[in-house]
Amino acid sequence: xxxxxxxxxxxxxxxxxxxxxxxxxxxxxxxxxxxxxxxxxxxxxxxxxxxxxxxxxxxxxxxxxxxxxxxxxxxxxxxxxxxxxxxxxxxxxxxxxxxxxxxxxxxxxxxxxxxxxxxxxxxxxxxxxxxxxxxxxxxxxxxxxxxxxxxxxxxxxxxxxxxxxxxxxxxxxxxxxxxxxxxxxxxxxxxxxxxxxxxxxxxxxxxxxxxxxxxxxxxxxxxxxxxxxxxxxxxxxxxxxxxxxxxxxxxxxxxxxxxxxxxxxxxxxxxxxxxxxxxxxxxxxxxxxxxxxxxxxxxxxxxxxxxxxxxxxxxxxxxxxxxxxxxxxxxxxxxxxxxxxxxxxxxxxxxxxxxxxxxxxxxxxxxxxxxxxxxxxxxxxxxxxxxxxxxxxxxxxxxxxxxxxxxxxxxxxxxxxxxxxxxxxxxxxxxxxxxxxxxxxxxxxxxxxxxxxxxxxxxxxxxxxxxxxxxxxxxxxxxxxxxxxxxxxxxx
Numbered sequence: 001x002x003x004x005x006x007x008x009x010x011x012x013x014x015x016x017x018x019x020x021x022x023x024x025x026x027x028x029x030x031x032x033x034x035x036x037x038x039x040x041x042x043x044x045x046x047x048x049x050x051x052x053x054x055x056x057x058x059x060x061x062x063x064x065x066x067x068x069x070x071x072x073x074x075x076x077x078x079x080x081x082x083x084x085x086x087x088x089x090x091x092x093x094x095x096x097x098x099x100x101x102x103x104x105x106x107x108x109x110x111x112x113x114x115x116x117x118x119x120x121x122x123x124x125x126x127x128x129x130x131x132x133x134x135x136x137x138x139x140x141x142x143x144x145x146x147x148x149x150x151x152x153x154x155x156x157x158x159x160x161x162x163x164x165x166x167x168x169x170x171x172x173x174x175x176x177x178x179x180x181x182x183x184x185x186x187x188x189x190x191x192x193x194x195x196x197x198x199x200x201x202x203x204x205x206x207x208x209x210x211x212x213x214x215x216x217x218x219x220x221x222x223x224x225x226x227x228x229x230x231x232x233x234x235x236x237x238x239x240x241x242x243x244x245x246x247x248x249x250x251x252x253x254x255x256x257x258x259x260x261x262x263x264x265x266x267x268x269x270x271x272x273x274x275x276x277x278x279x280x281x282x283x284x285x286x287x288x289x290x291x292x293x294x295x296x297x298x299x300x301x302x303x304x305x306x307x308x309x310x311x312x313x314x315x316x317x318x319x320x321x322x323x324x325x326x327x328x329x330x331x332x333x334x335x336x337x338x339x340x341x342x343x344x345x346x347x348x349x350x351x352x353x354x355x356x357x358x359x360x361x362x363x364x365x366x367x368x369x370x371x372x373x374x375x376x377x378x379x380x381x382x383x384x385x386x387x388x389x390x391x392x393x394x395x396x397x398x399x400x401x402x403x404x405x406x407x408x409x410x411x412x413x414x415x416x417x418x419x420x421x422x423x424x425x426x427x428x429x430x431x432x433x434x435x436x437x438x439x440x441x442x443x444x445x446x447x448x449x450x451x452x453x454x455x456x457x458x459x460x461x462x463x464x465x466x467x468x469x470x471x472x473x474x475x476x477x478x479x480x481x482x483x484x485x486x487x488x489x490x491x492x
Contacts, residue, residue, distance in 0.1 A: 041104040047140035048084040049111040064096040112136035115184035134176040166190040200224040215253035219395040284451035287311035291465025298356030301446040303462040341425035361485040362429035381492040407482035409443040418442040
């Protein structure tokens with residue numbers, strides 16, 4: 001009996017296990033076929049560009065199928081991948097075997113075909129940052145853009161956010177790229193303010209005569225601009241048979257005529273017209289004549305400067321120039337010996353008597369500019385040039401009837417070294433240092449160069465207080481002995 005009861009109990013347990021298995025199988029089936037889930041699509045509307053593929057976020061998708069009402073607009077795949085095929089509108093549906101479903105509208109629009117810069121500024125300083133962004137013209141969709149700097153040594157950019165940082169002076173190109181390969185490149189300027197760029201001495205106003213610059217055939221100049229870094233500039237001549245332009249901005253007059261010079265700094269430019277004329281065979285400019293004897297015995301530099309200034313219409317006398325504007329330093333005797341100034345920094349001793357030595361071109365240019373500041377003159381300024389060929393001086397100044405102060409020798413006789421002293425005074429124009437020994441070039445002299453012809457240079461020579469001519473080759477020799485230096489008054 002006990003064996004029979006044991007068999008019945010075992011059969012009952014088998015039925016219980018079978019029932020549990022059946023119920024588990026049913027629940028498993030219902031679970032995987034979505035009976036317990038409500039299938040859903042995360043968004044109500046999707047805006048997609050034609051040709052774009054996105055992933056649709058789904059929930060409760062077990063046992064569900066995905067479909068699109070119009071597969072010519074968009075297709076939906078079992079893993080939730082949505083492919084935008086053509087422009088238009090369709091509805092995608094997720095549905096399971098128990099008629100549980102969800103729907104979403106899909107709007108497919110034309111893909112973006114351009115990018116437009118939306119930043120307010122494209123100019124920053126080294127070390128600063130700014131944000132740039134591009135607009136793809138598709139209002140309904142926000143597409144991510146990948147940013148790249150093509151010149152990271154000038155400016156860096158965050159590839160995701162579009163934040164730009166200035167690294168060094170110059171122009172950097174920043175590229176933005178969309179998912180479909182559409183890209184745009186814009187320029188970011190570091191340490192550059194394009195709106196301020198200009199040619200300094202150009203006049204392109206409507207009432208100008210159009211000839212901003214006049215050059216003599218064969219003459220070369222560097223056109224001054226408001227941009228100090230020549231690397232930021234590009235130059236172009238409208239007629240290279242008249243004006244050629246070097247990479248460094250040097251203009252050379254090669255033929256008679258006119259040419260427009262266009263100077264570009266990245267996205268800003270300015271231009272001027274250059275007229276090239278023939279070299280006159282002779283020039284003689286009428287200028288005042290003042291003799292340095294007996295009142296200004298060793299003041300040839302100051303007297304010549306006053307002749308130039310008076311000839312330009314300025315009301316000044318040699319006494320005023322010497323007393324109020326000339327930098328004068330007197331020699332002293334010390335334990336080390338005779339001490340005095342660098343002649344590039346000051347006139348040595350008294351210009352009114354025989355103790356005077358003289359000074360070089362930087363001193364006179366500085367004195368003239370001091371006078372200009374005193375009277376409020378802003379249109380002109382004095383400049384000095386050293387180690388410049390006399391042919392250059394003639395083309396640049398005399399050929400345009402502009403006299404200059406020129407350093408040569410008294411009566412054009414030979415110069416030789418004489419007195420020496422220890423330098424005890426220098427300024428910003430000095431060519432010596434404190435403690436150096438300077439030797440005076442005897443017969444140092446300054447004259448006002450007013451003309452030339454085939455054989456002679458013409459001077460208002462303060463030694464005579466008259467117009468004097470000297471043989472060209474002799475002047476060139478004495479001019480070289482004095483360091484080939486001049487002073488000119490030019491537009492400020």
